[in-house]
Amino acid sequence: MPKRVILTEKPDVAKHVAEFFGIEQKLKGAYRLKNGDWVTYNVGHLLDLGTPEDYMSEAQKAARGFAQLPILPKPFRHFPDPEKLEQLKTVVKLLKEADIIVNAGDIDREGQWIADEVIAYAGIDPAGATKPVERVLIRANNDASLRTAFDPSNRRKNGEAEFVHRRTAGQARSEADWLVGMNGSRGVRSRIAARLDTTLSVGRVQTPTLGLVVQRELDIQNFKSLTYYVPEVVLLNGRVLTWSSHVEGASMQGIDAEGRIIDLRVAEAIVARINAGQIGQVTAFTAIEREQAPPLPFNLAKLQSEMSARCAMSAKETSAATQSLYQTRKMVSYVGTDCQYLPSSMHTEASQVLKGLSASYLKLASGANPKIRYACWNDAKVSAHHAIIPTGEQAQGLSNYERKVFDAIARRYMAQFYPKHVFLDSRLEAQYGEDLFKSSWKTTQVLGWKAVDAPVDEDHSEAADMENKMAMRMRHP
Structure with missing residues (x-):
């Protein structure tokens, strides 16, 4: 039987996947399963882009200040993160030994890139030219979602255009951040910061965001009341x-x-x-x-806004609570989404999810009609992720923030099965x-x-x- 190695993005997801299949032995950085397969994991990025000096020519290294710019690596080399080196060695060893690799990383562009860059670092073509590389899409960590993700009929090839495009987008974002940040920051420091006797930095996202904040502050300062x-x-x-x-x-x-x-x-x-x-x-x-x-189900930004208005929770507090509900509690679907729509196929799971919610919301869940179908069920509006919804799983010992966030997510989901106002x-x-x-x-x-x-x-x-x-x-x- 071929040796299959399943690669996840985070240790917690690997643990849930391993428990779902059945753990034969837990080793450092990996799980051996009862069916003979293996599960291992990244810890975010195991590889990093280098420092400017790693990509400079000798002439650039000899120059000073603005004369060193621009720094344009061709191509970018990726370097092991020293703090994650042991895990990288474990992952690479298992990937090389595998007959079939299963990319079970997060399903956004960043998750695709994190997995594919390690597969490539191991000397294996992520598209599957050197050995089979499959792709499964894990949307939540509960058993029902894992069963759907690993169903043979839902397994896809990691070399499909959709996943190649996500990988390319994730790589482009990472390298664009480096190019703008490193070149921009050095340029500003050499031309402006020295005269101001301060430290300045430039970022592809940071700089325009700070510009918006500054403009808003100026608007407030210049406001004339009437x-x-x-x-x-x-x-x-x-x-x-x-x-x-x-x-x-x-x-x-x-x-x-x-x-x-x-x-x-x-x-x-x-x-x-x-x-x-x-x-x-x-x-x-x-x-x-x-x-x-009813309003559409939540994406992360809408959930953060709602929890700020309802409970005065910060965006960071909401994100942390939601991540815990996803990774540890298995009570909600994937968190890092900007989508507010749901796949049509998931409508058939509504009865089961509502049944699970009835443990905490007996009256509300019982009053829901799973036959109702609103505009949120729309395949055309779902790309990498769907909206954040409950899985139907329940857990004990929730923190105050977890309880509040789950309540908002559960109620928004149940509202999709009630009549119009x-x-x-x-x-x-x-x-x-x-x-x-x-x-x-x-x-x-x-x-x-x-x-x-x-x-x-x-x-x-x-x-x-x-x-x-x-x-x-x-x-x-």
Whole structure:
């Protein structure tokens, strides 16, 4: 029987894979399985790009400062990470001895590159020209997901164009980071930093990101606050009508270019006229029934934003909790995704996932209808990864952050199997003399998915416009 070596990106994933197949013996850096196969693992990148001096010509090494640039390695050489050398030796030895290699690394471009660069370093063509190299796509560490990933019908060839493109993209990103960072930082230091007596660095991602932060800080520093006035009419039923504008052709004195009342006397005159008995007339009223589908499942960025709003968790805290739920707890699918959609084939697994969730969400999971299918199930929108969803697995002893993050992920998933939220969207407009007022409100008809995943209040107006608004109210029938 051919000797098969399964290569994962992280030790934890290797452990889950080995336990799934059955461990015969645990060795340093690898597992021998009961079926005769082996599982070994990278620890992130086992190989690194070198220092600028590793790629310089002798003339460049003799030069100083800006004269050394540009440094353009052709090709890039990769060097063993001294701190991971023992693991690299173990991986290379097993890869060379293997009859069949199975790339079970993370399924994004970086995961593809991490595995392929080590396979190539071992003298083996990652595309499979020298020996068979298979590709399995592990989306979660629970048994059901591993069973799907390693099913013979789902095994693919590592040399397929899709995986070659991911490898190339991962390699290009890594080398672009090096080229921009090393050349840019040395160039800035030699021309600018010396005059400023400080240390400066340049990065392909770092520099434009810092530029955005600086521009935002300058916008805040240069912001000029503005006081404006908004008369309001409170009807006897409590409905509030807010001043919106003058009628067309009326005087615009005291009103700025954005249509805001900036002269207190103008606002007070409107209030005085209505308090003196000016009659208002309804000019428009609509009540339209609308439907709202649940929000899409989370990707990592959306999850971080949601947990910040719900629980004041930092992006780092959310990432750490989610990673633990994926790697250690096996409770959620792959974390490092920017996709909010799910493969159509996974819709058939909904009943099983909901059954698993019923251990913690008996009423909500039981009320879900796995036959409901929203737009999140869309193969065309899924590339390397799908959205973060629960696996149906449960674990004890979750940390406070893990519990909060899982709750958000589970509720968002269950919401996909609840009816649409139905509401009446009502809008009322009225005219008092030369002034127009309006009001809008929503009345729930069918709660639907909001019974599961109530959204965070999205009213951030105070932080958004940073302007002082003075409301002036008067009661009116």
